[in-house]
Amino acid sequence: MEREAMEFDVLIVGGGPAGLSAAIRLKQLAAEKGQDVSVCLIEKAAEIGAHILSGAVMDPQALTELIPDWKERGAPLKTAVTEDKVLFLTETGARQAPNGLLPDCLVNHGNYIVRLGNVVKWLGEQAEALGVEVYPGFAGAEILFDEAGAVKGVATGDMGLNRDGTPGPHHQPGMELHAKYTLFAEGCRGHLGKQLEARYTLREGADPQTYGIGIKELWEVKPEHHRPGLVVHTAGWPMDTATYGGGFVYHLEDNLVAVGYVVGLNYSNPHLSPFEEMQRYKTHPEIRKYLDGGKRLAYGARAIAAGGLQSLPRLIFPGGGLIGDDAG
Known part of the structure; x- marks a missing residue:
């Protein structure tokens, strides 16, 4: 069964703090220039924030730069x-x-002591209000490349597979999500990020993470x-x-x-x-x-x-970039 495809200007893989902040900032910049940029964000958890686990003390400076009126909007920094x-x-x-x-x-x-999952859920609401298409429950399973070898998006995983990985009676193929630029924000040691590091030798010259x-x-x-x-x-x-x-x-x-x-x-x-x-x-x-x-x-x-600055890989590659913990 052939996979359907959807086209966007920017695709973001991962709905954590980095991915959602990037989506919000892209929409803000587009609005400042009077442009319409389509941004899609996919998240493997059933809902935004469900896979966020952190004992977090949060410096609000970056949030203030991103959303200056976060207090008035009810951000869960209590x-x-x-x-x-x-x-x-x-x-x-x-x-x-x-x-x-x-x-x-x-x-x-x-600073503030926060439940980061609640903060991320709130960021997801702000992103959707700006027009970001947020799709929880969809994990990026495969990186897609164009003829020149640049990233052109990802495919989500097939649904309805048997335990051995073969298609079951209710099988549905994954969706191809194409974009001019794809940001990977999967978290620490994301499986797609590791593939990108190997394909584009992004760790060359960096200390081991x-x-x-x-x-x-x-x-x-x-x-x-x-x-x-x-x-x-x-x-x-x-x-x-x-x-x-x-x-x-x-x-x-x-x-x-x-x-x-x-x-x-x-x-x-x-x-x-x-x-x-x-x-x-x-x-x-x-x-x-x-x-x-x-x-x-x-x-x-x-x-x-935990490797610090000396362990950061190169973050940019043809068609995309690594952000957040995917970048180390």
């Missing part, structure tokens, strides 16, 4: 940071670093344990001195607390389990005091690109 604490943990104790000695990246005055895994839980805690706006970062226990890792506790609104742990994926101990380290982390007195008597509402994990 909890301003009121206090930073950086703790060095031993198995039973903790020592707090003086706030005057903290690097800028750990000073969050003016390094990765961590972040595990996060959302808790509803007792009111007496809740301190809205408190940001806690920790180092030390339960990691040994040879393994990169650290934890966080972010106090949101409505008695909600995000607690999480990050482990670098270059650990050498074959018996180390990031999940088990997260469970140990929650037993530390400085962490447990917030969670005692509370209820875990949700949990999950995601990969994190």
Whole structure:
């Protein structure tokens, strides 16, 4: 069965913060010039924001540049940071670093503790209001190329396949989405992004990318344990001195607390389990005091690109570009 095709000026693969921000900015620029640019965004999750997992402290500067009146539009940035604490943990104790000695990246005055999935959902609403065609529930399965070897879009995955990958009785072929320019914003180690890096040697001259895994839980805690706006970062226990890792506790609104742990994926101990380290982390007195008597509402994990500027690939290639975590 032949695949149908749709044509757009710009196609964006991935409905996270980078993909949606790019879609919004494209529409803004087109409107400023009195032009009509068709922008399509596809997202593998059933709804925008459903696959976003992050314990997030958000600097609103970029959002202010993108949507200056975000407060009036009801953006879900509700909890301003009121206090930073950086703790060095031993198995039973903790020592707090003086706030005057903290690097800028750990000073969050003016930032907000957010549920990033809610922020992304709101960004999706802003994009649709500007005329972006947003299609959740569709994953980019295949990159399409023109005769000159440039990217000309993607194809979505077939529906109604049997377990062995053969077409079933309700098979429907994927849709081809063609565009003059395609932006890939799939997140960390996106499968299409990896293919593009290999095809166009985008990693030539760049350091290897390094990765961590972040595990996060959302808790509803007792009111007496809740301190809205408190940001806690920790180092030390339960990691040994040879393994990169650290934890966080972010106090949101409505008695909600995000607690999480990050482990670098270059650990050498074959018996180390990031999940088990997260469970140990929650037993530390400085962490447990917030969670005692509370209820875990949700949990999950995601990969994190951690290599920094020296690990960035080339971002531009014929017919498209990498943005967000797809770019590292």
